[in-house]
Structure formats: structure tokens, C-alpha cells
Amino acid sequence: MLSFVLLLLLISGAQASYYGIVFSYSVGDFQLGAYQETEDWRVSFSSCEEFVSWFCGGDCSPNPVYLIDESRGEWCQKVFIGIGSISLTSHSYVFVPTNWIENINGIVSSRFELHLDRRKRSDINKPGSSPQTNIIPLVRVPSNCQRNINLLVSDPDGDDIRCRYAVYPECNICTPPSVLNVSSSCSLSFSPTNSSNEGPYAVQMVVEDFPRQTITLTEDGGGWEVKTTSDAMNRIPIQFVFTVDPAAPSCTEGEYLPRFLPPTPEHGAQISTNDSETLEIIVRAEATQAETTEILISGPAGVTKSSSGSGNFTLTWTPVASDIGLNKTFCFVVQANSSGSVYQSDLRCVLVTAVSHPSTTTPPPTTTTLPTTTNQPTTTTTPPASSIQNSTPVPGPNYVLALNTKISTSLSLETDSATITNLIKEELIRRGLSPDITLKLLSSGAVQVTTAAP
Known part of the structure; x- marks a missing residue:
């Protein structure tokens, strides 16, 4: 150890x-x-x-x-x-x-x-990790x-x-x-x-x-x-x-016990951020019969909190290198005060993950064939990644583009496939593909990309 x-x-x-x-x-x-x-x-x-x-x-x-x-x-x-x-x-x-x-x-x-x-x-084929919670x-x-x-x-x-x-x-x-x-x-x-x-x-x-x-x-x-x-x-x-406090005048959420309001993320939400970007989580809560005074948190190292008025809070986190690819459990409650009594909201927790940027190495142009949803092969030549990133797709028929890249992540294909798929889809759309693309993770670890026929 x-x-x-x-x-x-x-x-x-x-x-x-x-x-x-x-x-x-x-x-x-x-x-x-x-x-x-x-x-x-x-x-x-x-x-x-x-x-x-x-x-x-x-x-x-x-x-x-x-x-x-x-x-x-x-x-x-x-x-x-x-x-x-x-x-x-x-x-x-x-x-x-x-x-x-x-x-x-x-x-x-x-x-x-x-x-x-x-x-x-x-x-x-490696040592496992422990359960994660907070x-x-x-x-x-x-x-x-x-x-x-x-x-x-x-x-x-x-x-x-x-x-x-x-x-x-x-x-x-x-x-x-x-x-x-x-x-x-x-x-x-x-x-x-x-x-x-x-x-x-x-x-x-x-x-x-x-x-x-x-x-x-x-x-x-x-x-x-x-x-x-x-x-x-x-x-x-x-x-x-765990503290049992004296009885409240009402147990209805939003009166004495703070109630979360949008855009506060739901309990169990999964939130991703790039490794070089600062993540902000907005938390709003109300208690009509009490004053919402503070938010209490437990999250990743480096997390900070601020308030812009009663019931309005911002949680901020900038990941470091050791955070990349790890799911961090981020928990918080909002507290309210009334006549000397303290009331807590429900405990709410989310998963935050820092993902690394794609490699900046420019690959050579490649030619590949991927199936479309109409089963008619579409052959395309992919320009270097830097060209895709700075280009703007023109209106017209949608085509499948092929990216020659390797994706590495600590997320599990068994339990986090939806998260992995969404992250890949967001990156492909950012690089110029149509928003209507469909992704499928294959058992081999490859990604199959299809798009609607023109």
C-alpha cells in the first residue's frame, strides 16, 4: 500500500x-x-x-x-x-x-x-478498482x-x-x-x-x-x-x-425544507467536461417559509462554491491530470434557516467525468467504406483532423465520414456504453458530421457509424 x-x-x-x-x-x-x-x-x-x-x-x-x-x-x-x-x-x-x-x-x-x-x-486483465461513492x-x-x-x-x-x-x-x-x-x-x-x-x-x-x-x-x-x-x-x-432535528412546522418540500429547482441536475446525472475546461454546475433551491442560506458539498479535489443570492449557487471544478477518465461523485445539500432552526434539502449527487481532448496529431488522409442505413456503401476520403475541426458543413445530402483515431477511456463498455457513445457522437458532430448520425459500439471495440440516406 x-x-x-x-x-x-x-x-x-x-x-x-x-x-x-x-x-x-x-x-x-x-x-x-x-x-x-x-x-x-x-x-x-x-x-x-x-x-x-x-x-x-x-x-x-x-x-x-x-x-x-x-x-x-x-x-x-x-x-x-x-x-x-x-x-x-x-x-x-x-x-x-x-x-x-x-x-x-x-x-x-x-x-x-x-x-x-x-x-x-x-x-x-488488470487489477480492479473499488466502488465509488460519496x-x-x-x-x-x-x-x-x-x-x-x-x-x-x-x-x-x-x-x-x-x-x-x-x-x-x-x-x-x-x-x-x-x-x-x-x-x-x-x-x-x-x-x-x-x-x-x-x-x-x-x-x-x-x-x-x-x-x-x-x-x-x-x-x-x-x-x-x-x-x-x-x-x-x-x-x-x-x-x-445523521442528525434527527426537532419537528418542522411542515414537511412539504419548498416550504421549510429546501426544494431543488431547474437547472439543478437530477440525482444520478452524468456530466462530462474536457480535461482543460472548468465545469460549472448551477444549483437553485427555494424554501418559501425559510431563508436558504448555504450549500454544503462533497466533491472532487479543487471544487469551489459561490452564491449569487438566496437559493442561487454555482459549483466550479477544474480537473487535473490525475482526474482524467475517472468518475467523480459530487454530492450537495442546500440548507435553510427559520427562527433558529436549520433545514436541509434532500441529498443530491451527480457523476462528473473529465475526458481528454482527442490527439492533436494530424493523421494522413484515409479512404474507407462504412455502411449507411440503406446498406449502400459510401466511400469517402477523410481530410486531416485539423481540417475537419475548422470546417463548416454545407447543406445538402449527408455522408458518412471516417475518422482514423484511437479512443482510450477508463469507462466500462458494460456499464457506461451510453456515456461513451454520447461522447463520441458529440465529438463527431463537432468535427462536421450530421447531428442525425447513429452510433453503435461493437463487441470488438470498434464503433459503427450510420446516417440517414439523402
Whole structure:
């Protein structure tokens, strides 16, 4: 594992008020004699200084640590991005950060376990990545209001993802919140309860990935193990605080509880941006009986937020090289205040992906034949890519153009085919093809392009 794990073990005794962790890792290409990995450690405490004390031993300046967001007087979330090479192994690691904030389910000392299976998989011919998800450190709901929290989970390898409450040794005291039920599909449900159950709860969950077919995992040295569809591979923690607040005057969204308005993206939306462009996400919300005061977020490193007035927010993110091709889970809630009470909207999460620009190398002209929808072959000569990019298509019959290019992506053909297809289609249209083209991903990895007959 990367060297910073030793640092965590050495300083795990630091005192702080803990608000949880979300961990994930993604395995990239084989470079310099090993597979490269990016790890995402987002840990939350009652203040940013406590993160620095626990994670960095008092000085985070040499480390790639970023502030994600903070709710002053409650929590601060920072993320450490670790990048390095890995060995083809499978190991478990246990961490004991510090004490939780005081909570109703009586959990004092925090504890979480990482079980990371980085062995080479027979189905993708490389090590797999862990499930990807996210959540803000503190989710709140009035005691008289129904609330469902649907975690947005994804898996770069197309595995089956399941959620559950943690059990020892994945936690120290493992008592789950009595007011919150979790399903294997990663949905949490809260039903109205009485005032005696109001207060904060420590939530300790585990996300696991399971192969969708029987596969073989091979480690350094040649040892191997067969995994079936009932065998978990990775186990990663999701830990956060769930607070039951005093009853609200009304549970109708848009009155005291903020309601999202267009053009706020829907929960689960997939948003792509080019690697050199800044992505802006517009969030609007209203609460007619309260004042919408702030948006709280948990997203990729480097994300920022701003407000242009009550209920109007902009989230901004510029990807860096290590973000290219990765799905980043971006979560947010809007908070409103009325007579000293705080109300939260639903948790909303989207997937953001940075895609690299096509190669700027100019290919030689090529001649190729592609089928049209009328099954009559159309032979065309493709000019260099730079010519296509700067040309304007003239009105008239539509023709199929052929691009001699290679497309590389970390998206899965099995689970992300629609996203891949849309990205390719957008690029072909930008380069001069008609908007009515139809794309089909073939099992060979090739792309078949057809257009309506003139």
C-alpha cells in the first residue's frame, strides 16, 4: 500500500471529534513496471485543524491535501489524494482515528477497515478498482419528516455493488442507528419518530463489490483464487453523522425544507467536461417559509462554491491530470434557516467525468467504406483532423465520414456504453458530421457509424 498508510498508523492516537470517512481507489494503466493507483481519503472532523493534526501530524504542507468544504461550528472535510504504484496483493487494514462526536447510539471510539483486493482479474486483465461513492459529513432531517437517502454508487469495473452496516472488526462498537434502515442497494430510509430519538447518530457502513461472473484473481508470485458472484472483493467504509432535528412546522418540500429547482441536475446525472475546461454546475433551491442560506458539498479535489443570492449557487471544478477518465461523485445539500432552526434539502449527487481532448496529431488522409442505413456503401476520403475541426458543413445530402483515431477511456463498455457513445457522437458532430448520425459500439471495440440516406 502507499507509504502514507504508515503515517496514519503512527498518528492514529491524536484527539479530535470525528465525523466520518469515505475512501475509494482507482487503478490506472501499467507504467514503469507496475500498475498506477489513485487513492481518495476524505475524512471529516469538527474542525480543519483536527484533520491536520490527525492525518498529517500537524503539517499537511508536503502532502496533496485539499479542503472540500466546511460547515463552521460543525464539521470540516478534507481529502488526501495519494498516487503511486501497487503490488498485486489482497490485504486488510484497520484504522482507529479518534473519538466520534457524542451520539445517540453510544459509539465513542471510531474504527474502520479497508479490505483492498488489487490482484489481477481475469475478466479485465488488470487489477480492479473499488466502488465509488460519496456523502457529506452531516445529514439532517426533522423528526416528523420521511426521508430517503439514496447513495450514488458506481464501479469502474461494472461489478455488483452492495451496502450494509459494518460489523466488527470494521467498527469498534457497531450499534447501527435505530432510526435509519439501510438496504443492499445503498438506500437509507428514515421514518417519522418521536422527540426522544432526536439528536446525532454515528453511521458506520460498508460498501462491497462482487463480480458479475466467476473470475480468477492472480497475485504477485503466481498465487490465485477463484471468486464467484457471491464473493466480495473490496470492502470500503462510508461513515458520517445523521442528525434527527426537532419537528418542522411542515414537511412539504419548498416550504421549510429546501426544494431543488431547474437547472439543478437530477440525482444520478452524468456530466462530462474536457480535461482543460472548468465545469460549472448551477444549483437553485427555494424554501418559501425559510431563508436558504448555504450549500454544503462533497466533491472532487479543487471544487469551489459561490452564491449569487438566496437559493442561487454555482459549483466550479477544474480537473487535473490525475482526474482524467475517472468518475467523480459530487454530492450537495442546500440548507435553510427559520427562527433558529436549520433545514436541509434532500441529498443530491451527480457523476462528473473529465475526458481528454482527442490527439492533436494530424493523421494522413484515409479512404474507407462504412455502411449507411440503406446498406449502400459510401466511400469517402477523410481530410486531416485539423481540417475537419475548422470546417463548416454545407447543406445538402449527408455522408458518412471516417475518422482514423484511437479512443482510450477508463469507462466500462458494460456499464457506461451510453456515456461513451454520447461522447463520441458529440465529438463527431463537432468535427462536421450530421447531428442525425447513429452510433453503435461493437463487441470488438470498434464503433459503427450510420446516417440517414439523402
